[in-house]
Amino acid sequence: MRIGLITPEPGHPLLADATALLSPEHTVEAVDPAAPGAGALPLAEVYLLKSRTPQALGLARDLERRGATVVNSAAATALCQDRTQMADLALRAGLPFAATRGHGSLSAWAAGARLDGPVVLKSRRSRRGDLVARVDDVTRLRELARQWPHEPVVVQEYAPNSGWDHKLWAIGDRVFSALRRSELAPGGRGPTRSLPLAELPRGWADLVREVGTVYALDVYGVDIIDTGGGTPLIVDINAFPGVRGQAGAPEALAALALRRAGPDGGMRGA
Numbered sequence: 001m002r003i004g005l006i007t008p009e010p011g012h013p014l015l016a017d018a019t020a021l022l023s024p025e026h027t028v029e030a031v032d033p034a035a036p037g038a039g040a041l042p043l044a045e046v047y048l049l050k051s052r053t054p055q056a057l058g059l060a061r062d063l064e065r066r067g068a069t070v071v072n073s074a075a076a077t078a079l080c081q082d083r084t085q086m087a088d089l090a091l092r093a094g095l096p097f098a099a100t101r102g103h104g105s106l107s108a109w110a111a112g113a114r115l116d117g118p119v120v121l122k123s124r125r126s127r128r129g130d131l132v133a134r135v136d137d138v139t140r141l142r143e144l145a146r147q148w149p150h151e152p153v154v155v156q157e158y159a160p161n162s163g164w165d166h167k168l169w170a171i172g173d174r175v176f177s178a179l180r181r182s183e184l185a186p187g188g189r190g191p192t193r194s195l196p197l198a199e200l201p202r203g204w205a206d207l208v209r210e211v212g213t214v215y216a217l218d219v220y221g222v223d224i225i226d227t228g229g230g231t232p233l234i235v236d237i238n239a240f241p242g243v244r245g246q247a248g249a250p251e252a253l254a255a256l257a258l259r260r261a262g263p264d265g266g267m268r269g270a
Contacts, residue, residue: 201230
């Protein structure tokens with residue numbers, strides 16, 4: 001069986017470990033989406049879309065048009081890059097997602113904004129190196145507006161919390177969990193701590209699986225904060241994040257690739 005990895009970084013630990021599990025019996029090929037002729041190779045039975053660059057999404061769409069199965073699909077991956085669309089879908093689905101307002105440019109919004117309390121400011125388009133910041137006053141807002149004047153942004157009200165993000169990942173039906181000191185906490189992002197799944201508040205693992213169903217994702221991350229008493233608030237969703245240090249994750253990814261490459265591979269969760 002042929003399995004393609006759409007990524008310029010096949011040495012990422014999750015991909016490398018899954019490749020090691022698959023290689024004895026299957027052919028695993030990395031496809032750099034920026035390389036000339038990337039889409040000209042013979043079709044694999046399934047592709048794992050790890051990259052989210054425009055070139056990667058374009059390649060994934062082309063492969064899908066040719067009949068290939070891509071995990072996650074190009075459409076689902078693109079949806080999770082647009083935080084406005086992400087929030088709108090969550091609201092329609094009844095998910096506990098942070099209230100989100102979109103603005104065409106940071107400088108235009110900052111010019112007339114009045115803050116009644118702290119807010120979280122994010123780039124509308126999720127990408128490496130994007131804007132994510134807590135803003136407590138207009139002075140800080142205008143400082144960011146000078147740095148990112150033309151950036152389309154979303155604004156979320158800041159929800160008081162412990163300062164630790166629950167980093168939850170799903171690969172197929174498997175859910176993995178950890179705690180990470182939030183980049184919005186005093187002192188910035190801190191270390192990641194292991195968190196056994198059994199220690200999650202009741203219902204959170206099922207909530208993560210529901211996110212996968214709503215967004216048509218097979219490999220994804222969900223960032224949740226506890227707003228008190230185990231009440232979850234989803235603040236971000238990521239397609240195919242870098243799941244590191246989670247026992248069983250490479251095995252889950254290898255098994256998912258084989259399931260999606262099978263006769264019913266075009267069906268999510270088959």
